[in-house]
Amino acid sequence: MQPHGILETAVYAQDLDAAERFxxxxxxxxxxxxxxxxxxxxxxxAGVFLVFHPAITVQPLTQPGHIAVPPHGTTGAGHMxxxxxxxxxxxxxxxxxxHGVAIEQETVWPNGxxxxxxxxxxxxxxxxxxxxxxxxxxxxxxxx
Amino acid sequence: MQPHGILETAVYAQDLDAAERFxxxxxxxxxxxxxxxxxxxxxxxAGVFLVFHPAITVQPLTQPGHIAVPPHGTTGAGHMxxxxxxxxxxxxxxxxxxHGVAIEQETVWPNGxxxxxxxxxxxxxxxxxxxxxxxxxxxxxxxx
Numbered sequence: 001m002q003p004h005g006i007l008e009t010a011v012y013a014q015d016l017d018a019a020e021r022f023x024x025x026x027x028x029x030x031x032x033x034x035x036x037x038x039x040x041x042x043x044x045x046a047g048v049f050l051v052f053h054p055a056i057t058v059q060p061l062t063q064p065g066h067i068a069v070p071p072h073g074t075t076g077a078g079h080m081x082x083x084x085x086x087x088x089x090x091x092x093x094x095x096x097x098x099h100g101v102a103i104e105q106e107t108v109w110p111n112g113x114x115x116x117x118x119x120x121x122x123x124x125x126x127x128x129x130x131x132x133x134x135x136x137x138x139x140x141x142x143x144x
Numbered sequence: 145m146q147p148h149g150i151l152e153t154a155v156y157a158q159d160l161d162a163a164e165r166f167x168x169x170x171x172x173x174x175x176x177x178x179x180x181x182x183x184x185x186x187x188x189x190a191g192v193f194l195v196f197h198p199a200i201t202v203q204p205l206t207q208p209g210h211i212a213v214p215p216h217g218t219t220g221a222g223h224m225x226x227x228x229x230x231x232x233x234x235x236x237x238x239x240x241x242x243h244g245v246a247i248e249q250e251t252v253w254p255n256g257x258x259x260x261x262x263x264x265x266x267x268x269x270x271x272x273x274x275x276x277x278x279x280x281x282x283x284x285x286x287x288x
Contacts, residue, residue: 001235002172003226005189007273007280009153010223028146032278045149046190047227048278054220070248070261072269074218076198079154082147083191091145104214117214125216129151134176134192136151 010050011078012057013122016040019051022121026099027082044082081115081127089114092128109133154194155222156201157266160184163195166264170243171226188226225259225271233258236272253277 013019020040023029029042029049038056042049054073061068084092096103096118104125105117113133120126131137157163164184167173173186173193182200186193198217205212228236240247240262248269249261257277264270275281 001232001239002174003188003228003272005227006150006153006191006193006224007227007275007278008223008225008271009150012218030146043278044147046275046280047150048280049150050223052223057223058220067251067253068249069251070263070269072221072223074156074220074222076202076218077216078218078222079152079194079196079201079216080150081152083149083151084147088145095145105212107211107213109211119214125214127152128147131151131190134151134187136190 005046007047008050009044009047009080010052010072011080011120011122011124011126012054012074013051013120013124014053014055015121016051016053018121023049023051026095026101049080077119077123077125079125079127081129083131084116084128086114086130086132089116089130092116111135149190151191152194153188153191153224154196154216155224155264155266155268155270156198156218157195157264157268158197158199159265160195160197162265166245167193167195170240170245193224221263221267221269223269223271225273227275228260228272230258230274230276233260233274236260255279 032043033041039052058071058073060071101118103116103118107115113130115127115129117127167186176187177185183196202215202217204215245262247260247262251259257274259271259273261271
């Protein structure tokens with residue numbers, strides 16, 4: 001028995017409005033849940049991408065009507081990677097440029113995987129990478 | 145155009161050996177890459193789960209023979225969730241107990257989703273959750 005995937009991936013940001021604009025407008029993710037000042041959640045593929053305000057989520061949740069969750073919260077630049085298709089690499093470069101998002105690094109890995117690194121408004125190191133980077137088949141391609 | 149999934153999910157831990165024992169022995173993940181003192185990576189479903197030593201990854205990578213990546217690193221308790229099957233909830237409870245891992249919180253959500261929360265050795269808030277929590281079909285069940 002082992003987990004059969006990752007369901008939630010989180011980064012932290014003090015300015016949740018800026019984070020929402022970035023992940024919705026630049027990356028095209030759909031907001032599924034928002035609690036002003038605490039978090040904004042996005043659907044992404046077979047999972048969800050969570051952005052939390054760390055100064056709020058480190059405190060026990062005590063608002064009436066909410067189910068408390070264990071406290072958590074980080075400072076500093078986190079890291080995560082979204083999956084992109086190989087056919088979309090150029091389009092992502094253009095999309096990031098059109099939104100004034102600098103590509104901090106672009107890497108073609110020895111195995112043919114391709115990564116674009118950039119920063120979200122909170123300074124997190126965000127990557128768009130082709131699943132080939134990890135020897136993972138891009139099983140969504142045939143759905144296009 | 146939007147990312148078609150999350151490819152990499154990261155948490156941070158200063159004691160990577162303890163992290164590796166936890167994620168390999170307790171959660172059953174398979175190590176795919178290890179650099180002593182810097183990181184240990186695991187395969188998980190259609191993505192990878194990364195554990196980094198934040199004091200190392202915040203520094204620019206300068207070792208010869210390595211492709212540098214942008215610096216990142218956090219302190220404090222991060223959060224992420226692994227996907228579990230509904231049929232496995234009891235088995236996960238038993239597995240955690242057998243390894244002396246306390247369940248910090250168990251929640252059945254109004255929509256029927258089910259979460260087990262516990263801490264990794266670094267204090268990160270780790271969750272095992274059924275995809276129903278996010279209205280996501282568990283499309284791996286038929287593969288069993």
